[in-house]
Amino acid sequence: MMNIAIIGTGTVGSTLGAGWTQRGHSVTFGTRDPQAEKVRTLLGSTGAAAATPPEAAASADVVVLATPWNVTVDVAGSLGDLAGKVVVDATNPIASGLQLAVGTTTSGAEQVAQQLPGARVVKAFNTTGAENMAAPIYNGEPITMFICGDDEDAKASVAGLARDLGFEAVDVGPLHAARFLEPMALVWIQLAAVQGLGRDIAFKLVRRG
Numbered sequence: 613m614m615n616i617a618i619i620g621t622g623t624v625g626s627t628l629g630a631g632w633t634q635r636g637h638s639v640t641f642g643t644r645d646p647q648a649e650k651v652r653t654l655l656g657s658t659g660a661a662a663a664t665p666p667e668a669a670a671s672a673d674v675v676v677l678a679t680p681w682n683v684t685v686d687v688a689g690s691l692g693d694l695a696g697k698v699v700v701d702a703t704n705p706i707a708s709g710l711q712l713a714v715g716t717t718t719s720g721a722e723q724v725a726q727q728l729p730g731a732r733v734v735k736a737f738n739t740t741g742a743e744n745m746a747a748p749i750y751n752g753e754p755i756t757m758f759i760c761g762d763d764e765d766a767k768a769s770v771a772g773l774a775r776d777l778g779f780e781a782v783d784v785g786p787l788h789a790a791r792f793l794e795p796m797a798l799v800w801i802q803l804a805a806v807q808g809l810g811r812d813i814a815f816k817l818v819r820r821g
């Protein structure tokens with residue numbers, strides 16, 4: 613069982629929180645308004661707790677960022693000292709018109725890490741739609757959650773959290789590989805929303821033999 617803080621109670625945060633509480637993890641949402649009706653409803657359906665973002669982060673082993681990109685670096689910087697904690701960056705640095713807001717010689721994840729000295733940042737849960745985080749089994753097989761980060765133990769923890777939801781986890785390497793995983797999210801969005809394939813699509817790594 614892990615103590616997980618999820619910053620943001622939107623589509624991604626609420627889906628991940630529901631999945632992890634169902635699997636026995638302790639989840640506290642970090643939210644701008646812990647008393648908001650939507651937050652109380654979420655707590656009722658998941659059994660999670662809610663606090664301000666710095667409070668939620670302070671008591672967690674794993675802090676998940678699930679906020680809009682345009683506020684994420686500031687939110688990360690407002691969380692206090694997260695040295696030693698695992699920080700999962702699930703965000704995508706997307707600008708209007710379906711463009712990367714940062715990249716490709718840096719990444720959102722690296723900008724987040726700059727705000728959090730000593731934190732063990734892992735990029736994960738950004739390359740697929742939230743519906744797939746709730747239901748990651750396709751045709752009896754787990755779809756792939758690609759992760760990257762500079763700390764092996766942190767990646768092992770996040771891979772475990774991905775497997776708890778039903779994903780296969782694949783390690784893509786150091787945090788700077790987020791420069792590749794963030795554009796990959798745009799491929800998913802382009803296929804789902806622009807090419808018209810819809811949101812019931814997912815990436816899966818297949819191996820010969």
Ligand SMILES: NC(=O)c1ccc[n+]([C@@H]2O[C@H](COP(=O)([O-])OP(=O)(O)OC[C@H]3O[C@@H](n4cnc5c(N)ncnc54)[C@H](OP(=O)(O)O)[C@@H]3O)[C@@H](O)[C@H]2O)c1
Nearest residue numbers: 620621622623624643644678679681683703704738741742
């Ligand atoms: N939607 C997907 O399928 C998907 C998939 C993979 C990755 N992502 C990425 O994950 C991140 C979250 O996406 P989402 O779809 O969950 O977004 P969302 O539904 O808009 O939720 C974002 C949450 O962030 C919190 N927040 C904190 N400061 C905020 C501010 N100034 N303005 C608005 N919200 C603020 C809010 O929670 P409180 O009101 O509780 O503070 C809000 O509910 C984004 O970076 C997105 O690109 C999304």
